[in-house]
Amino acid sequence: MNEPIVIVGAGLGGIRLAENLRNGGYDGDVVLLGQESHPPYDRPPLSKTVVTGDDERVDLKPSEFYADKNIDLRTGTRVVAVDPEAHTVTVVHDGETSAVSYGTLVLATGLVARRFPGTDADVRGIHVIRTIEDALALRADAASATRAAVIGAGFIGCEVAASLRKLELPVTLIEPAPTPLAVAVGATIGEMITRLHREADVDLRVGTGVDNLVVADGAVSGVELSDGSTVDADLVVVGIGGYPDLDYLDGSGLELAPREAGGGIACDGVGRAADDVYALGDAANWTDAHGDHKRVEHWNHVVDQAAIVASALLGHPITHQAVPYFWSDQYGLKIQMLGAPQNDDDVHVVDDDGRRFLAYYSRDGILTGVVGAGRVGKLMKTRPHLLTPTPIAALLGE
Template sequence: MSEEKGVIIVGAGLGGIRVAENLRSGGYTGPITLIGDEIHPPYDRPPLSKSVLLGKDDRVDLKPAEFFAESTIALRTGQPVVSVSPAERTVALGSGDDAQTLEYDSLVIATGLRPRTFPGAPAEGVHVIRTVDDALALRAESEFASNAVVIGAGFIGCEAAASLRTRGLAVTLVEPAPTPLAAALGAKIGDLVTRLHVANGVDVRSGVGVDAIVAHGDRVSAVRLSDGVEVPADLVVVGIGSTPVVEFLDGSGIELAARENGGGIACDEVGHTVVDDVYAVGDVANWRNPSGVPVRVEHWNHTVEQAAIVAGQILGNDADVAPAVPYFWSDQYDVKVQVLGWPRATDDVHIVDDDGKKFVAYFSRDGVLTAVAGGGKAGAVMKMRAKLLNSTPIAELL
């Protein structure tokens, strides 16, 4: 009998650690190796633009240090995987004298995303937020800054703007769409989020793009908008989206999803790729939903659910499981913005409760409830889960 190689998990974030944890709790006794390209042990990313940037935390580890020894999980940090060979069932780490090849029985890819950068940005004063080192560098620099410009008003951009404003900086939030969050939730919800930021002193510039980040020497000094206005900036946060980390798969035969379907690694409805015994979870994974449509979802809860499903597949559990109703949240100032369901920016949006700060809205498509969004209304959002699962006509709710 050949020696058991075990499970290799590439990516030591939320998805990777939850797969490993579920394997052990499910009775898997073979070797598990968790490989991360960062030097840090697995940590939670949502706090980076919130509690870490605000100075309340330095890092939010997903497991205590002793967990890995107690669970006999080999954690290898600071070791990026450079290639995968499914034919040989190996992954390659490093290069030159540091090169290593590891064998696997099953492979799980959970490499996540890489933030897009702004073309031609100066070397100093321009930040993205993806890693804990990114967040700590931005936090340190904000101690000595007066003016910040945040480019891109998606969830990360809105959270960064809220945190920097809370730290006392003058903040300008720039978004080419008609409102913040318009691409994800449409302009009606975007107007409510705009109201929240304006009430907290943020200068929201919607419907305008950025032509250039202006430098004085090597350091940022201003941001030039597409309308010709230059906004002073001691620092800039770029939040213009991210791309799946998949380049190490070139030549592997592992299929990637089409860009128009969200990109990432193409999977079936339970995380299998086109290659035997290779799976993908989390932000990098593009799973088919129960209707057969490829979807890549960048939400914490979705990753947790996927990790449990993939661990079950490796363990031979063929139970009929699928991710539940998608849920995500965003903390901005003292308001938690929550979204439950499958919203589209083109959905009909019905504001059902709005007191000038807190709100609840229902989304519908073809007369059926598709999502619920709320700001500071956790109970009103979460009680709608059953309605979303049962294809509820929107007319019954209004």
């Protein structure tokens, strides 16, 4: 009997791969191992509609999906070791340790949220946001909080700030960089997104880090900033990113990408990490078309990788033509980016009403990306231009 395809990580990447395998005609065994107690669920709503209470639906598939597709989903099952030579993983379920054999192994174990140093202990009012439990706990605390501070104005920090403002909590958003989101979208566009927060009366503290969290009687009461000021807050959200927790690969011999290349499981351009071992999603670091290692933490990127790995496993040609894409929802606007512009690319703002905007990026006269807020249709129309080299002058009508 052929050994199954075993997927570790029952999140977005894991379930998409399992589904693609079935849709692609694979009729062997598929085992999906997940340490959380839930079937696969979606994370983008966690910082948005789950925090605001507008919509709590996060399941990626209806409950009957797993039986219908003959996918052996094992929740509450943590993989603690991988042995590529023996083709086994060691799992812990309900305190019992056992081995699961695989023919092919796919690792899709995502990230864990980074906590503020020294706050691992159970201090009331301090939150991170990676799991559904995190989001529900944040929402519950927000209901009785009087003042919130969000540490880190990346996309998730900005979304949480917007969600807490929707709940009418006063919010201070703290960011060490001079312009929020500049690393992702450049300083010009970062500023155009930041103005949404100013308009919503978020107290923005940029160019300053956090030295310490003030804790009294087991609860947080404020945030001490490196500029010497203190922000009062009985709700603190730490939005300083996440990291792949890959301790379970210790001793496996699998290669990890260097930290300066983003860390994660080192893979080739189709997700292959070793013989019969693949990795995808937030935890994986694939080699890009230029031979560089890159780890990306965006929903569509995970979906694209799941399609590519499925094709590789099924021996199908890899025809998928991905244009990098991500979105964020803040203050009722959909902020989207297509392409992969670099930080110092030229920026051409072509439409701006003070809130909604559309801008192109170019390098050496060629379009490299498009970013917009509240301009969904116009932005998506530019996608074909990113599949072939397109002179920016043609789009600007010069």
